[in-house]
Every structure is written in structure tokens, then in C-alpha cells.
Amino acid sequence: MTPIDRIAATNRWRDHSITEKALLGLGLLGLALTTPPWPTAVAVLAVATLAVTRGAGVPVRVWVKILAAPLGFVLTGAATLLIELGPHGIGFAADGLPRAAGLTLRATAAVSGLLTLTLTTPATDLVAGLRRWKVPAEIVEIALLTHRFLLLAGDTASAMHTAQTARLGHVDWRRRIRSTGLLAANLLPRTLDRARRLETGLAARGWNGASLAVLTPKRPVSPRRLAAIVATLAALAALGLADADGLLPMLGMLPA
């Protein structure tokens, strides 16, 4: 189980309506992608940070750590904007620094929006939400089972890795490659075997190959929270539009 799964299942917003959380998270993501990075991306990042840490109760240290995880990819991408190939060979791009900073800000804000949703909503709730959005039941059920099996396969792989390590299976790169190959090769038959046993368990409870229907808990939308989310997104959008219209030229150090 990953830290994101654990937080998603235990945070204070766990039982809030998925509609509210999806609107906020995807709204922030959309704004980060479509509005100028300064100052909107910074505002998006601030809103996401407040929502996740003050709202959902995720410790700031954990939030920063998770947010920083994709930063390596973002910085690698941004670094390519710093240089350019000119008539005299490779050199620093004239507007490279502001463009790289803008990209970094925009990407980080976008990730923070997405994380606002994924850190407050278990993956299974997200998939179950698809049911309400009229995605075919077969696809939703396969996605649910896939998620369940990923967690079980992850646990199995972790236990196998521990057992291999205890028997010196990972002491050098040669043995590490061999052990990892053996682990991967053994994981598939074990997972298939587990799938067969799960089928037995389901059949014992009356499943005959049709729908895997369960009673999903109802989490009604809170009008008060919904209004707050819409107001926040509207304010951020207004900020972005104001900047796009050149109403904040004094902050235009970092162009869009």
C-alpha cells in the first residue's frame, strides 16, 4: 500500500462527496494549465496546500514530500528551456530563465491540483464515481478488481523481496537482477492462483458471473462546501484573466 493510498483512506475529507473533491482538484488542475503561471499558478499551489493540509489534515511535511516527488521530471523538462541551439552552437536562451521558471510553476501547480483529488479520495472511490458518470459497469468492475489485485500483488512482491533479501538475494547487482527476475516470474502464477481463489470466494456468496454489485455509501454534496469551492475557483479564474488582460503588468516578470 502506497503512502498516497493510506492518506486517501484516512484523511479528514475521506467522506466528503467525490463531486466536491473532483471539482476542486480538477478545477485547480485546469486553471493551472490554462492561466498564466504568475500569479495564478502560485495561487493554485497555495489553495491546494491549504486544502490538503488545513482541510484534509495531511501533515505539511508529507504534503511537501509527495509534491516534490515529480519535481525531478519537471526540472529536467524545464532545464531544456534554458539552452538553445544558435548559429554559434549551444548557448543560454535569452528568455530561458523566465520560461523555465514559468513551466516549473505551472507544472507544480497542476500536480498540486491533481494531488488534492488523489490524496483526499481513495482510488476505489474514484473508480466507483465512474459508475455514477455512466461508465459501463464492466469497465468499472475490472478497474476495481485491478486496483485490488495491484494492492495484493504489491504485498506479495514486498514479502517475496524481503524473503529474497534475507537469503542474500540482493547483495550485488548480478544477484539483484536474478532475484528480481525470479520475483517477477513467480508473481504472475501467484496472482493468477489468487484470482482463482477470489472467484471461489465470490461464487460462495452467490456470484454467478454477472455484476459485482455492492451497496456504495451515499455521500451527499454539501451546498456550503460546493459554494466555497466554486467561489475559490472563480476567484482564481478572475485572477488569471486579469493577468492575461495585462492588468497586473507589474507582476509580469514571469511571462506566460
Place this chain on the structure above:
Amino acid sequence: MSLLAAEALTYVYPGGVPALDAIDLEIARGRRLAVLGPNGAGKTTLLLHLNGTLRPTTGRILLEGAAVDWSRAGLSAWRRRVGLVLQDADDQLFAPTVFEDVSFGPLNLGLGEAEAKARVEEALTALGIADLAGRATHMLSFGQKKRAAIAGAIAMRPEILLLDEPTAGLDARSARRLLATLEELEARGTTLVFTTHDVAMAHRFAHDAVLFADGRIVARGPASELLVDAEVMDRAGLDAVEG
């Protein structure tokens, strides 16, 4: 008349591995039956036959004297009456939360949402895990998973509950709590059949016992007498309970 019975039940796994050899067994209503034997003796294979998961190579299963029907509708009717709890709860739990998972069986019975919800709440309360209803199934402890899996079976209110190693892996206190819960279920009319390696527990808890070895029943009788008989127990490769 026995509630559930096996007659000359023989099963050979694909590939020719024999698992059960001419098993005759009768399960009486209200009598707790323990199935004991060493690893690979055929205990789990027997349970899988008693709820129609496996189909015998030869022999038959009788439910209240009538041979069971292997059609889809027949299997469905059979499994309404005979519940099964697997040894590894992870083989049974598939839904995101405990509440959702336990609701799976009642919905398969064709119950409406309100009735299914009432069944789930009743089963969770009976197992003492009502507070875990909203908990993600992959975040439960081993003992909690066992209880959730049993709740999933009893929410269907089966007449017979087959349990494969119900106390395996549980600490002593958790095992005692689970057995007390099973006793309460029995008081409400569920007949219990369970496999176990724990001879002392079977001696305390079961009314009757059958001893398995190499796919055959080597002895049967009241648990209080059978499980203290060193000679008989030795035939099944088990140690008798100290008298």
C-alpha cells in the same frame, strides 16, 4: 435426516492427483462438526464440495436428503443455504470497504437496498466490527479481515456455515472472541462445520469430529471422546488432547 451429506464422494484433481476417496459424511442440524487431519488430507477439498465449488469425480451430495442440482439455478439455491468462508480472507474480500464487501452476498440474494443494508449492519454487529464498516478492506488487520470475511458469509443467513481454518493465524484472545461469535451464530440457527489443525480447540468447541488422512475418513465420533483417543488420533497423524 441429515441437513447435508456426502455419499461415496471421490475427487481426483486434474492431472490425476487423488484428493478424496469414497467419503461418506452426514452433517446434522445444530451439531458443530470439526474436520481434522494433517496438511493435504483433503479437508479443504471436502468443504469446496459441500458448497458446490468443486464437482465430485464420483459420488453425490445431498441437501436434506435430495441430491443437489448442479445447474446455475441449483447452485445458486444451494449456496443460499450453505455459506463458505475461505482460509485466507484476502481471497474473499474484494470491495473497497467492509460495508460494501459485506453487502455483496445480500444483493446477490436479490434483496432490496434497505433489506441488504439491514443485513449488512446485522452481520457487522454480530461480528463486533460495526465500527469498521467504512474502513478500506486492505487496511484491516489479519483478525479484522477474518471477521469481515465471515460477516460477508453470514449476511446471507446460511443454514450451514463452512469455515476453513477459522482460527488459523489468530492470537489466542482473537480466536476465543471469534469462537464466541460463532456460538452466537449457532444459537440463531446456523450449523457450523469447520476444518482445523487445532486439536485442543476442536476438543473444546466441536460436538462431533471426523479425522481425515490421505483423502479418507479414518475415524468419526463425538469430539470429546475421539480427540483424546491417542491410538485413533495417531492413525490420522495427529496428537491426541491430553485427557
